[in-house]
Amino acid sequence: MISHHPITLNPRGRGYHIITDEVLSGVGTLPKTGLMNIFIQHTSASIMINENYDPTVREDLEESFNRIVKEDEPWYKHTAEGSDDMPAHIKGAMIGFSISLPIENGKLSLGTWQGIYLCEFRNAPSARKLIVSLYT
Amino acid sequence: MISHHPITLNPRGRGYHIITDEVLSGVGTLPKTGLMNIFIQHTSASIMINENYDPTVREDLEESFNRIVKEDEPWYKHTAEGSDDMPAHIKGAMIGFSISLPIENGKLSLGTWQGIYLCEFRNAPSARKLIVSLYT
Amino acid sequence: MISHHPITLNPRGRGYHIITDEVLSGVGTLPKTGLMNIFIQHTSASIMINENYDPTVREDLEESFNRIVKEDEPWYKHTAEGSDDMPAHIKGAMIGFSISLPIENGKLSLGTWQGIYLCEFRNAPSARKLIVSLYT
Numbered sequence: 001m002i003s004h005h006p007i008t009l010n011p012r013g014r015g016y017h018i019i020t021d022e023v024l025s026g027v028g029t030l031p032k033t034g035l036m037n038i039f040i041q042h043t044s045a046s047i048m049i050n051e052n053y054d055p056t057v058r059e060d061l062e063e064s065f066n067r068i069v070k071e072d073e074p075w076y077k078h079t080a081e082g083s084d085d086m087p088a089h090i091k092g093a094m095i096g097f098s099i100s101l102p103i104e105n106g107k108l109s110l111g112t113w114q115g116i117y118l119c120e121f122r123n124a125p126s127a128r129k130l131i132v133s134l135y136t
Numbered sequence: 137m138i139s140h141h142p143i144t145l146n147p148r149g150r151g152y153h154i155i156t157d158e159v160l161s162g163v164g165t166l167p168k169t170g171l172m173n174i175f176i177q178h179t180s181a182s183i184m185i186n187e188n189y190d191p192t193v194r195e196d197l198e199e200s201f202n203r204i205v206k207e208d209e210p211w212y213k214h215t216a217e218g219s220d221d222m223p224a225h226i227k228g229a230m231i232g233f234s235i236s237l238p239i240e241n242g243k244l245s246l247g248t249w250q251g252i253y254l255c256e257f258r259n260a261p262s263a264r265k266l267i268v269s270l271y272t
Numbered sequence: 273m274i275s276h277h278p279i280t281l282n283p284r285g286r287g288y289h290i291i292t293d294e295v296l297s298g299v300g301t302l303p304k305t306g307l308m309n310i311f312i313q314h315t316s317a318s319i320m321i322n323e324n325y326d327p328t329v330r331e332d333l334e335e336s337f338n339r340i341v342k343e344d345e346p347w348y349k350h351t352a353e354g355s356d357d358m359p360a361h362i363k364g365a366m367i368g369f370s371i372s373l374p375i376e377n378g379k380l381s382l383g384t385w386q387g388i389y390l391c392e393f394r395n396a397p398s399a400r401k402l403i404v405s406l407y408t
Contacts, residue, residue: 051315094231113315131238229333
């Protein structure tokens with residue numbers, strides 16, 4: 001049995017944001033046993049798992065991916081939507097747009113140091129739409 | 137209930153190709169509510185989601201990943217299968233080989249600007265095998 | 273129907289390790305038709321698919337990701353847990369923490385050259401916890 005739960009995340013500025021609580025409260029009671037798939041309906045923001053404790057991890061993630069995928073490369077052709085747009089699609093290709101997580105005993109089976117991240121690659125904050133699917 | 141649908145994609149040259157229609161026609165009628173998992177049975181081509189509209193996005197993806205993961209690095213040891221092979225495995229590690237997508241009202245719940253991509257990392261075109269799994 | 277199978281992997285040193293057999297023996301008999309989701313409960317080790325034959329592929333993967341994501345960058349802020357820790361989180365963001373694989377005729381539908389990898393990004397070997405979920 002599969003149920004889909006659309007969630008619209010509050011707009012956030014560019015950066016790496018932990019959204020575990022927003023996802024959980026958007027979905028409501030979890031099944032006792034199951035899986036959760038999280039899908040983001042965009043191509044310039046990603047969903048991932050990463051470290052949930054030290055805020056400097058999020059700052060270092062932002063800086064690292066900005067250095068690996070630079071803005072304003074002279075050979076970019078897709079430039080009409082702003083200097084942050086093509087890098088957003090490349091970062092999205094690397095980090096991805098869907099993850100699947102086990103649910104045991106009515107809880108997400110995240111490791112101690114794991115949180116769910118929204119990676120916002122655009123400068124302008126915008127509401128981002130997720131579809132959280134539960135299957136049991 | 138799970139059903140598997142093997143699809144052999146037409147051979148394409150190196151690059152980033154939108155295959156949404158080929159996947160959908162290979163699977164047939166979608167269930168009203170469910171999930172689709174797409175798995176590619178190769179390690180030098182990836183499946184991903186990305187922008188479905190401007191062809192220059194695909195050209196910039198090709199150029200970007202070629203610059204992040206270079207060919208002919210003097211320290212590569214796995215060189216027997218050609219200069220495009222080891223970079224293919226590295227790009228594949230980054231972009232990935234499986235994605236999961238929600239199905240609502242008999243349609244894939246893709247965002248407006250999202251398409252399904254085959255990322256072909258090898259120069260020589262070859263048929264690529266997918267297994268598309270539907271669960272309801 | 274979903275069943276979860278926790279697996280504790282033997283500690284391995286930093287590098288790229290094929291764990292297909294360890295996953296399969298930890299799960300036991302596979303269903304005739306289904307899907308397997310593998311989730312790793314850590315943020316400094318990844319699960320992925322890659323080439324299963326030539327050991328130099330694993331050496332080149334280690335070297336490549338070490339060059340793309342360097343240690344001891346002077347601008348890293350998250351340094352308290354060692355010089356291999358922040359790079360581990362960045363590599364993990366790229367490679368990912370969950371994959372989904374089809375099961376047909378009681379076997380994983382891996383391609384001929386595909387294996388399941390543990391990517392261990394930390395220098396110190398430690399036991400890594402997976403949750404392997406089967407759904408039928």
